Amino acid sequence: MFRFIVRRLLQLIPALFGLSILLFIWLHRLPGGPETAILGERGTPEMRAAIRENLGLDEPILVQYGRFMQRMFRLDLGTSIATKREVTTEFLQRFPGTVELAATAMIIAILVGIPLGYLAARRRGRLLDHVSVAGSLIGVCIPVFFLAYVLKAIFAENLHLFPASGRQDPTIEATRITNFFVLDGLMTREWDAAADALWHLVLPGLALASIPLAIIVRITRASVLEVLGEDFVRTAEAKGLTERVVRQRHVLRNAMLPVATTIGLLTGGLLSGAVLTETVFAFSGIGAFIADSISQRDYPVLMGFIMIIAVVFVLVNLLVDLSYSLIDPRVRVR
Amino acid sequence: MRAPRPKVAIAAVAVAALAVAGCAESDRGDSGASQKDTLVFGVAGDPKVLDPSLASDGESLRVARQVFETLVRPEEGGTKITPGLAESWTPDATGTVWTFKLKSGVKFHDGTDFNAEAVCANFNRWFNAKGLMQSPDVTPYWQDVMGGFAANERTDLPPSLFKSCAAKDATTVDLAFTRVSSKVPAALMLPSFSIHSPKALEQYQASTIGGSADNIQYPSYAMEHPTGTGPFKFKSWDVANKTLTLERNEEYTGGPKAKLKTLIFKTISDENARKQALRSGDIQGYDLVGPADVEPLKGEGFNMLTRPAFNILYLAINQKGNPKLADPKVRQAIAYALNRQALVDSKLPPGAKVATQFMPDTVEGWNSNVTQYSYDVNKAKQLLAEAGASNLTLRFHYPTEVTRPYMPNPKDLFELLSADLQAVGIKITPIPLKWTPDYLNATSTGTEHDLHFLGWTGDYGDGYNFIGTMFDRQKPEWGFNNPELFELFKKADTTADAAARYELYKELNAKIMEFLPGVPISHSPPAIVFGKDVTGVKASPLTDERFATAEFKS
Numbered sequence: 001m002f003r004f005i006v007r008r009l010l011q012l013i014p015a016l017f018g019l020s021i022l023l024f025i026w027l028h029r030l031p032g033g034p035e036t037a038i039l040g041e042r043g044t045p046e047m048r049a050a051i052r053e054n055l056g057l058d059e060p061i062l063v064q065y066g067r068f069m070q071r072m073f074r075l076d077l078g079t080s081i082a083t084k085r086e087v088t089t090e091f092l093q094r095f096p097g098t099v100e101l102a103a104t105a106m107i108i109a110i111l112v113g114i115p116l117g118y119l120a121a122r123r124r125g126r127l128l129d130h131v132s133v134a135g136s137l138i139g140v141c142i143p144v145f146f147l148a149y150v151l152k153a154i155f156a157e158n159l160h161l162f163p164a165s166g167r168q169d170p171t172i173e174a175t176r177i178t179n180f181f182v183l184d185g186l187m188t189r190e191w192d193a194a195a196d197a198l199w200h201l202v203l204p205g206l207a208l209a210s211i212p213l214a215i216i217v218r219i220t221r222a223s224v225l226e227v228l229g230e231d232f233v234r235t236a237e238a239k240g241l242t243e244r245v246v247r248q249r250h251v252l253r254n255a256m257l258p259v260a261t262t263i264g265l266l267t268g269g270l271l272s273g274a275v276l277t278e279t280v281f282a283f284s285g286i287g288a289f290i291a292d293s294i295s296q297r298d299y300p301v302l303m304g305f306i307m308i309i310a311v312v313f314v315l316v317n318l319l320v321d322l323s324y325s326l327i328d329p330r331v332r333v334r
Numbered sequence: 335m336r337a338p339r340p341k342v343a344i345a346a347v348a349v350a351a352l353a354v355a356g357c358a359e360s361d362r363g364d365s366g367a368s369q370k371d372t373l374v375f376g377v378a379g380d381p382k383v384l385d386p387s388l389a390s391d392g393e394s395l396r397v398a399r400q401v402f403e404t405l406v407r408p409e410e411g412g413t414k415i416t417p418g419l420a421e422s423w424t425p426d427a428t429g430t431v432w433t434f435k436l437k438s439g440v441k442f443h444d445g446t447d448f449n450a451e452a453v454c455a456n457f458n459r460w461f462n463a464k465g466l467m468q469s470p471d472v473t474p475y476w477q478d479v480m481g482g483f484a485a486n487e488r489t490d491l492p493p494s495l496f497k498s499c500a501a502k503d504a505t506t507v508d509l510a511f512t513r514v515s516s517k518v519p520a521a522l523m524l525p526s527f528s529i530h531s532p533k534a535l536e537q538y539q540a541s542t543i544g545g546s547a548d549n550i551q552y553p554s555y556a557m558e559h560p561t562g563t564g565p566f567k568f569k570s571w572d573v574a575n576k577t578l579t580l581e582r583n584e585e586y587t588g589g590p591k592a593k594l595k596t597l598i599f600k601t602i603s604d605e606n607a608r609k610q611a612l613r614s615g616d617i618q619g620y621d622l623v624g625p626a627d628v629e630p631l632k633g634e635g636f637n638m639l640t641r642p643a644f645n646i647l648y649l650a651i652n653q654k655g656n657p658k659l660a661d662p663k664v665r666q667a668i669a670y671a672l673n674r675q676a677l678v679d680s681k682l683p684p685g686a687k688v689a690t691q692f693m694p695d696t697v698e699g700w701n702s703n704v705t706q707y708s709y710d711v712n713k714a715k716q717l718l719a720e721a722g723a724s725n726l727t728l729r730f731h732y733p734t735e736v737t738r739p740y741m742p743n744p745k746d747l748f749e750l751l752s753a754d755l756q757a758v759g760i761k762i763t764p765i766p767l768k769w770t771p772d773y774l775n776a777t778s779t780g781t782e783h784d785l786h787f788l789g790w791t792g793d794y795g796d797g798y799n800f801i802g803t804m805f806d807r808q809k810p811e812w813g814f815n816n817p818e819l820f821e822l823f824k825k826a827d828t829t830a831d832a833a834a835r836y837e838l839y840k841e842l843n844a845k846i847m848e849f850l851p852g853v854p855i856s857h858s859p860p861a862i863v864f865g866k867d868v869t870g871v872k873a874s875p876l877t878d879e880r881f882a883t884a885e886f887k888s
Binding site for chain 2: 031032033034035036037038039043044045046047048049050051054055056057067078079082083084085086090093094096097149152153156157160163164165166167168169170171174175176177179181184187188189190279280281282284288292295296297300
């Protein structure tokens with residue numbers, strides 16, 4: 001298993017190198033540059049040219065790429081053109097928000113999706129099955145931002161049950177350690193801060209969970225149905241095992257393999273969903289920041305963030321691969 | 335290997351939670367803050383930097399206006415120059431040396447004294463900027479107003495307008511300039527000319543910009559230690575939570591102390607999200623209210639303030655792309671074809687007005703006798719026929735995904751105006767582009783654009799800031815060369831006597847409207863909203879709202 005992990009990590013190097021070239025060329029070929037965003041309607045051609053020159057954007061793209069790689073070897077991602085903070089600092093301040101949000105969404109999706117999918121399969125053709133299949137179809141179709149507005153209109157604007165924006169009430173003077181607000185609250189025993197951060201996660205978490213939840217329900221249902229028809233299930237039932245044992249040891253566990261793969265892939269999708277959710281809920285995370293950076297042509301942020309996200313994505317899928325051997329002992333990673 | 339059981343998992347999480355609990359120190363002070371003296375205000379973007387000398391974005395300047403003060407400042411709710419840190423100011427006979435009499439007894443947030451030495455330390459800091467401090471994106475407003483520096487390090491920089499500063503005694507300071515300019519003293523109202531504590535500037539190395547030109551790093555002063563004389567002091571900037579917190583300056587002597595104990599700016603970039611946050615009580619006010627939300631929010635009892643219009647939306651005509659547009663008759667035809675009143679009535683917020691020239695009537699130099707082009711379809715058709723341009727096709731650029739204070743809904747505006755132009759027989763090729771960078775890029779460079787929208791919000795109350803910015807030299811946005819006009823601009827800019835300069839602005843406005851480089855469309859009053867129980871803030875045309883007077887109704 002160790003060799004497997006090392007090999008997968010080594011594969012990252014050429015992948016990142018290739019990604020960096022493609023990304024660099026693509027970004028720099030987009031029309032316009034950061035100088036337009038910096039100056040807005042106040043810009044004159046001379047000022048624009050001066051800024052381009054300053055940023056080194058008037059040099060050949062190969063020279064620019066060389067400079068970028070030089071920095072990369074020193075593990076320096078540079079500073080953001082827009083905020084002038086180091087890209088790494090920006091990432092560490094924003095990524096925890098996205099992780100908290102994505103984790104909340106994923107936990108909701110898994111905790112609700114798997115039991116629901118399982119029950120739908122067990123009660124195939126009955127009311128619950130129809131409702132969950134229809135519901136998951138709606139879940140996939142409904143745009144996240146629309147759902148977000150509806151959730152806010154009901155639970156924040158009218159009922160005042162949940163906050164409509166942000167990660168934490170700014171009047172709570174919370175101590176920041178890791179920028180994972182819930183974790184920070186626990187670590188510093190600022191229980192109100194942790195609770196408030198959790199409270200802020202509910203609505204955006206629900207909105208973001210809609211699509212993965214729907215997909216997990218459908219995959220679980222299909223997968224359980226397939227396993228239910230297998231010989232070993234009939235054998236297990238025939239030899240007199242209780243329904244609970246059959247369900248836990250045989251059906252669910254075998255049905256979980258495709259679900260685990262899906263969850264790994266959905267994690268990547270959550271990042272793109274987070275762009276909208278973060279914007280609508282004014283939630284400080286990397287999604288909204290990347291979207292802003294694209295329109296501002298903040299090249300260092302885009303390069304840095306996308307490279308880090310690529311690494312994170314590979315690591316998450318590595319974990320998913322490793323989890324196969326937990327779910328199914330027959331699978332041995334090599 | 336057995337599958338992990340739910341009970342085991344729950345126990346593991348509980349153990350982990352207990353393990354991390356209390357493993358770090360809380361740095362929380364005594365916070366007895368009650369909600370009623372804390373105002374959370376929603377803004378559209380994060381501030382970029384806390385040192386206004388380095389800022390040009392509205393959100394940085396909004397923060398600076400609460401923390402810092404300038405020598406002169408706009409009157410509350412208006413644009414006229416009134417005393418700030420200076421009680422009075424007078425030019426000498428040449429109009430190049432201005433003597434400022436300063437307030438006494440004022441202290442910076444770090445306890446040091448504000449005096450003439452401090453003023454000179456600030457001007458000398460800007461003037462003697464070196465290295466990356468001369469980058470156009472680092473000191474934008476200094477370069478916009480003063481041109482260059484003591485020793486210019488770029489060839490494209492003009493010589494500096496500022497010459498020297500002399501502290502005559504503790505409360506008297508002379509600012510000398512290289513020539514007479516319309517910008518003095520009006521431009522000194524800009525937050526970028528805020529006076530900082532010289533001690534803090536030095537302590538936190540405010541003028542040391544780190545990194546390289548393509549990798550600029552601001553000093554800690556600009557990110558964590560802004561130190562001014564204003565009614566609020568900087569407390570913290572929580573980037574991870576998109577909030578910036580200011581607290582009342584208990585030692586403030588420049589006027590009544592702030593009524594709020596704490597003022598928090600919270601970034602909510604989405605317009606609808608700001609509205610929902612206000613309604614849900616997350617925030618107690620926000621800026622950049624959508625025109626469609628003005629009436630509903632007012633109806634719900636929110637405290638809606640309308641700023642006096644201090645902007646211009648115009649339809650620019652580029653004379654370089656299509657040769658027909660160099661013909662004044664064609665440009666006149668375009669102006670006659672547009673039903674601007676209908677547009678203002680249907681698409682702009684209440685209080686918006688049709689513009690007759692490229693500056694609002696609140697600015698000195700506005701001329702009531704300029705050539706007017708009221709809506710007249712027949713005249714437009716006739717002029718096109720006379721110019722031999724009955725079969726004209728024009729590329730009309732408009733921006734998408736953007737709201738500007740002068741242009742709430744560009745797509746709607748485009749649809750109305752293009753329908754007007756088609757009604758007189760002009761064919762329109764619509765070119766929608768993303769605001770930044772595509773749209774700004776396309777309309778300010780090259781010759782591919784025939785018609786486009788753009789506008790301007792005034793920085794300070796001098797007419798040159800409007801018409802001079804647009805027309806005092808050749809620009810690819812307009813594509814014309816009019817030496818006579820440019821010469822007149824030069825004359826106006828260097829006329830020391832304000833009354834004489836205003837007369838020249840009037841003449842310029844008349845000439846511009848006769849030449850008709852584009853069609854001025856409207857002046858829109860942007861709105862700012864506060865909670866139902868928040869009072870005391872006066873809307874400012876320069877977005878110079880002072881939160882020190884804000885309070886909650888009891």
